[in-house]
Amino acid sequence: MIGTILGGRYEILEKIGMGGMAIVYKARCRLLNRYVAVKVLRSEYKEDQEFIRRFNIESQAAASLSHQNIVSIYDVGQQGDIHYIVMELVEGQTLKEYIAQKGALYWKEALSISMQICSALQHAHSKHIIHRDIKPQNIIITKDHIIKVMDFGIARAINSSTTTFTTAAMGSAHYISPEQARGGYTDQRSDIYSLGVVMYEMFTGVLPFDGDSPIAVAMQHLEKKPVAPTLINKDIPKSVEKIIMKAMSKEQRLRYESAEQMLADIKKVYVDPESEIKVEDADAFTTRKIDVEEIKNREIEKPEVMENRKTIKKKNPDTTARVLAVILSLVIVVILGIFFANSLTKGGQTVETPKILNMTVEEAEEELKDSQFSILITQEINDDTVPKGRIISQSPKPGEKVKTPKEIEVVVSLGEKVFEVADYTGKDYREVVYDVENSDLSINCEVIEEESETIPSGIVIRQFPQEGATLKKGGKVILYVSKGKDEEPVLVPYLIGMTLDKAKEELEKFSLVLGQTSYQESDKPKNTVISQSHSPNESVEPRTVIDLVLSDGKQQTEPVNTPTPTPGATKQYTLDILLPRDREKVALKVTDEEGEILYEKTHNTSEGTVSLKIRGSGNKKVRIYFDNTLVDTKEIKF
Template identity: 35%
Template sequence: MEQLVDNRYRIGRPLGSGGMAEVYLAHDDVLDRDVALKVMSGRYADDEEFVERFKREAQSAAALSHPNIVSIYDRGEDASDTYYIAMEYLPGGTLKDRILERGALPPETAAAVALQIAEALQAAHAKGVVHRDIKPHNVLVTSSGDVKVGDFGIARAASSSTMTKTGFILGTAHYISPEQAMGEPVGPRSDLYSLGVVLYEMLTGTLPYDAETPIGIAMKHVNGYLAPPKILNPTIPDGINAITCRLLAKSPNDRYADAGELIEDLERVLEGLSPSNDTTRMMIHGTNTTGSSQRTTAMPPPGREDYGRRRRRWFVPVLLLLLLLTAVGGIAYSQVGGNAVQQIPVPSLENARSIEEAQAIADEFKVVPGARRESREVVGAVVEQDPAPGEEAARGSTITVDLSSVQVTDLPNVEGRPEEEARDILDEAGFDVEVEVSESSTQDDGRVVSQDPAGGKGETAEVGSDVGITVGSGPAEAEVPELAGQAPEQAAAILADVGLELGAQAEAPSESVPAGQIVDQQPVSGTELRRGSSVSVTVSTGPDLPDLFPIPDVRGQTAETAQTTLWNALFASEVVEVRSNLPAGTVVSTIPAANTPTDPYAVTVTVNVSSGPPPAPEPPPQAAPQEAQQAAP
């Protein structure tokens, strides 16, 4: 059953979730449009501080209106204490999705995306709203390529009392500013630092700082060494490299004063010009991007090629030297007297499960992250290195390692298998299974008819990811089978095989069908019924036997009395006289005999009434006396 929020928003499929809320694709029944509906998690409904934070989010986000900010349409609370925010729905994906799918973006594309994010931040900061959680996950890229910043989930008006206490880090560790990591008050320049992390990730496909724990990552933002993005991707123009490094300055005072100043620099480099003098100066003299104000960390200032060749020919040797220093991590050097840099074998790092572990193995080299890609290794593990193991390289030079971004494994093909068997196979392979049911042929009832993503030889998917399977439910309608002559238990099994149920059972006598077997059914066999419907049956009780009553015992009664007695017992009778030693008119017997169970409507009782004893036999005739004498000898 679809859930309806505030009698208006019809909940559809989930789009994502976060610490505060779940986000769903929903339909606004009032305005007939799709929206992204953020619904506060029910487990926090009784947390007053949390509810207030959710309301502040809605209020601060609704105050913003800009082409590069996700629009807020509505916010409120329904009768069931469900707090929600209705937002603009943007089909497409996040910037994080794009980076994971394609790796590093072309530098000009990355700068153009950063420009749109900066324009969104400029509008928010003008309203006194600090986002506090800028990361590529919160940047939506539409199908037309437009960029919109969403999820002002932990934003607050810069003028309101802080919710950030000492020791409490608000935001995502990989993208927080140093002041955020230290629990200090944050302002618009904190958002610019986070944008710098996003720009760095777009340019290189990797993050500037990583560690095994969020606290470790946060501390690297505070005092870790920043490898300029151009070290990882030499195709990055100097101007974009310089802008990125200025955004990632440790001290807020060394960053851009505001988003407007950043926008000007981005527009300049996209037009092929150098960034501002301040940005250029910081790249020449070094900024606090490494935790030390004395280290120069990036390339010389960019400019148009012709202009650079005409005006700065003296700088070419310096530039080449800096490029060499960059290529070996700023460590390679020549010993006094022209001795060559010591060459040593490169160790194998391909069993390292993190870049920190790789650095511990190659402690005489500088290990830097390269591309991130799918592999069968755990996330963060080294999957390839350059130089290769065993090659000779200068002590202190750089080893670039490609890291596993997603651990994948073989994806089995479970199409055609019974649902339970398919579940077991996918579960054993390390996947989460999502099941949908769909109409199918009778043969596919209960079996997997499709899976997404498809599996089979050579197919892989991320370990722990969702695999959807569609299980056939058989056809929508089933043909009613013939049930005559079956016992009810057998009939129920026959019906279940085609998706029907045994309904009401009546009883009726039958001269031809044995008791306990079905004699009739409704609907009749051959009828098409929707699956799940029931079929009623009539069960035979056997032949319809009449009610039997005992013949009254009327022996010794007079014929008249006997007939009256039989009549009162519902028996018709007829009188037949028989010879008997009983007095005439006395009942001698009945046919059927007395007390015989008999159907009174099927039998006429014959009453045998005595007509008296039979007459005595006549004596034989006597001979005459004269004749007797003559006969004597």
């Protein structure tokens, strides 16, 4: 893959990571001249067409997310049998690696990380995107301690493709919600559960559940209660423990309803760890276990009651027998009633499924309130024909005969898909045009150039419509772009005979830029300019790059009438190459006219200049490449 160019623009430079579903490469976008991460699907997924279809849909949906704590998706593409995603390149380490290094984190640091993850989830959930695989391996911490959550949308495609736990799934199993473990309906609260597990690990340094296999771990999420975090780390505030345990409730309804609610509690505790956190008591809704002491207390009755019972028994034994007979008869009647009621309602009457298509959810619930049917929303999607909030499809289908009670699974419309305009001011217009015009709604960009005294050329000054506006398919965004100052051309100064330092000063005076410097043998002092790429007094635009040839300081020892050198004799030439400043590393390659490689090595651009010793005779042209892109051709006279 190294050296491959995907989509005509992404040049693969090096492998930087591997995962269960993909291999990650560092690449350079030739169009925008920036580094990106390219995630290439592993070969085992290439033949699964249903997976590929879902993968593309979910990845494109995730590309709509724009948040400082979410790794941005720039592009999704296919080249031959290579399926790939182009993402923001983030330098840092995973949260899993960070916890492994530090162990249990200081509670304020862990809360700060939790706030950023929760903020990312809040943004994604507001766009109806659920992650479904929140785990420390999918969370990156940058050098500036900024949290970046990655792989939004991708987990859904994988989970839809297979429900089998594999060895590769072991990492995910430790953070999976109970409803995911049993194959049930997932929503935003599934992400909240997983975040609760991540917080548990950050605050304690250990996982709440562990086992020999993914299935064993998943079963513990379903059945086992985690050890209270404060029993493992006594420095954890009780309020933090309540947040974690609420997020990790087995039942979805007992968790935080939204990431927004959870974030509010985290912020509150960060400021005041003594804050009260409301946790709904599960005992009010579930069968409660009664301890032995309570049973004993129930068995001990007051003496006067016992005496009264004895008195009654002595006074009227026949009455007691009749009362017991009546009670027994009532119990039998109740049991039979329950049995027949169950046989009628749960015994599965076979009825036709009612039609609730095109109804709102509220209308459908009203329609079904006196029946044995209920509604379960499984998905919300955009639809150009069905109004927002109305039911697009249902399962079972209308008229299909089923046994009741029965849940009708429905897909609800989000309305017509629209393009949400972002804030483009201050950005390079080429990047904006690419992102906007590559949306799946065929949005067009019109670029209007304007002069600006303060804003650099190519940067968006203003836009129409403004941020937050929505456009339908085929809409248009107008970008007003700076073309910089209307500057007058400058004359190139005469630099020959100056020292290199003096030549730099002179170029700066005329708003010109020093380019590449090279050396030749000369009787002039070392670092004296002996030629320049642009003629003196030539009219050029400001910031034009000027290359210089300098003397190497070697004095000629031969007289002027030196005999002609023997044919084939070689001389050494020093070629100085100025490295680019727009990247951290560069692959430098120098070849001759025939393509033979004279030099090839990767350099840190902080080195500034690379000096190469080249031997030859006569005149020779050499080509200079940065990252396999031809940037210059030099003629050397030996």
